[in-house]
Amino acid sequence: MDSITFLHSSDWQLGMMRRFLGPDGQARWGQARLDAVARIGEVAEQTGAAFVVVTGDVFEHNQVERQTILRACEALKRIPVPVVLLPGNHDALEPGSLWTSSQWLAHAPEHVTVLTETTPFRILPGVEIVGAPWRSRRPLSDPAAPAYADLAPDPGGIRILLAHGQLTSLSGGMSEVPPIDQTALEAAVADGRLQYVGLGDRHSTTRVTDRIWFSGTQEVTSPEEDAPGNVLKVTIGEGIEVEPVRVGAWHMVDHRVELFDEESITALEDWFAELPDKERTYVRLAGDGSLSLPLLARLDSIIDAQGEVFASVERWAKFWTVRPAPDAADLESLQLSGPARAAMEELRQALAGGDEDAGAALSLMHRLARDAG
Known part of the structure; x- marks a missing residue:
């Protein structure tokens, strides 16, 4: 032979x-x-x-x-x-x-x-x-x-x-x-x-x-x-x-980002836009940095929307340390009153004490208030 x-x-x-x-x-x-x-x-x-x-x-x-x-x-x-x-x-x-x-x-x-x-x-x-x-x-x-x-x-x-x-x-x-x-x-x-x-x-x-x-x-x-x-x-x-x-058609991608300002958020948006075969791509994001509440809410919206376009977009839990950095203007812009404002103040104090879950809750509150407006 x-x-x-x-x-x-x-x-x-x-x-x-x-x-x-x-x-x-x-x-x-x-x-x-x-x-x-x-x-x-x-x-x-x-x-x-x-x-x-x-x-x-x-x-x-x-x-x-x-x-x-x-x-x-x-x-x-x-x-x-x-x-x-x-x-x-x-x-x-x-x-x-x-x-x-x-x-x-x-x-x-x-x-x-x-x-x-x-x-x-x-x-x-x-x-x-x-x-x-x-x-x-x-x-x-x-x-x-x-x-x-x-x-x-x-x-x-x-x-x-x-x-x-x-x-x-x-x-x-x-x-x-x-x-x-x-x-x-x-x-x-x-x-x-x-x-x-x-x-x-x-x-x-x-x-x-x-x-x-x-x-x-x-x-x-x-x-x-x-x-x-x-x-x-x-x-x-x-x-x-x-x-x-x-012979394979799918992609699984790790992507690391540093998120501190609006420019870094826009860069992440551009990166998502340039990826091909979105419906056959899983993205695992590793991120570090701190963002104001409006930018954190924008980041959440971007990731949620891209998760509908891609096969999946996931924050990589052990390498995701993007922290909220709310200032007084961010919180006052919510224009909350009554129990909602009391909850906001409680979360604000918890965040100051190092409670990261409080930061996520404030970010969600900011996003819901913005969407309702």
């Missing part, structure tokens, strides 16, 4: 929920994850890929709704080449696994194979796939080793390992389960037992070596991910070529 081209994806996590998205945003984001799967099928057609591999966490968990499984099967039908799925930590081959459910067994497309053993699977003449499916969410040892440790080199053949988990070099010692031994993995590549290692679990596309890659998730899941939304086009011949191809 001169060369072979295939696609490597992972961490679809179909059925995932995100607390920062409202019902409408959640529905659109969930559909986008399925749409990205269908786009993998389009990339397969465009690139002449012979098959697609998915290295773990196809589903968010083993108890996803029936609708999620059925829609996943429909998306898989739109991939026109064989697809090989590896159970990961989210959808492990444990008792009650969705892979043995009546919904999956009845509706899974015929061209889709779920790897349930570590026995090499011959997908094409001269091309083997060997996988290390997770059998529980808490493996006791290197989750990849059972698939390749006892293999012998196959001269002239191509063997692809599918595995899921963190590498020793990337886990930072923070992994809750045993990581994959990178040194052993590289040795298996060097001695010819493996020609490519497709990894899942890390959501950002990551090159470990020229033959060991994390594909990353097909659609972004968190602002911390620096390279999500890709599928890898892998061509193995005399050498190897790996090319990320974008």
Whole structure:
């Protein structure tokens, strides 16, 4: 065989929920994850890929709704080449696994194979796939080793390992389960037992070596991910070529602002206006500074309005320290009397005593009074 081209994806996590998205945003984001799967099928057609591999966490968990499984099967039908799925930590081959459910067994497309053993699977003449499916969410040892440790080199053949988990070099010692031994993995590549290692679990596309890659998730899941939304086009011949191809459509953005005056508020408005794909973008704002009550009310109005335009706009609680700085003129401009004025004075005193909630309440009072006027 001169060369072979295939696609490597992972961490679809179909059925995932995100607390920062409202019902409408959640529905659109969930559909986008399925749409990205269908786009993998389009990339397969465009690139002449012979098959697609998915290295773990196809589903968010083993108890996803029936609708999620059925829609996943429909998306898989739109991939026109064989697809090989590896159970990961989210959808492990444990008792009650969705892979043995009546919904999956009845509706899974015929061209889709779920790897349930570590026995090499011959997908094409001269091309083997060997996988290390997770059998529980808490493996006791290197989750990849059972698939390749006892293999012998196959001269002239191509063997692809599918595995899921963190590498020793990337886990930072923070992994809750045993990581994959990178040194052993590289040795298996060097001695010819493996020609490519497709990894899942890390959501950002990551090159470990020229033959060991994390594909990353097909659609972004968190602002911390620096390279999500890709599928890898892998061509193995005399050498190897790996090319990320974008299939994701959503964006998750962190933005830090210093807010002290009207100019800084206007700059934030301009930043929002320049962002593309607003309906497919989640923004997490980190902010510091202090604002007068009128400017704080204007800021609240801007964020509320943008939250209707974007998929979601959220103040990042642990990095949001924008404080009210009301002066006497701000408060007198409310022209309140009776109990309302008494409440304002009480809040004013509480703010002077360092109560940040009092500042938020004064800001809301100012905004409501302004809107009523």
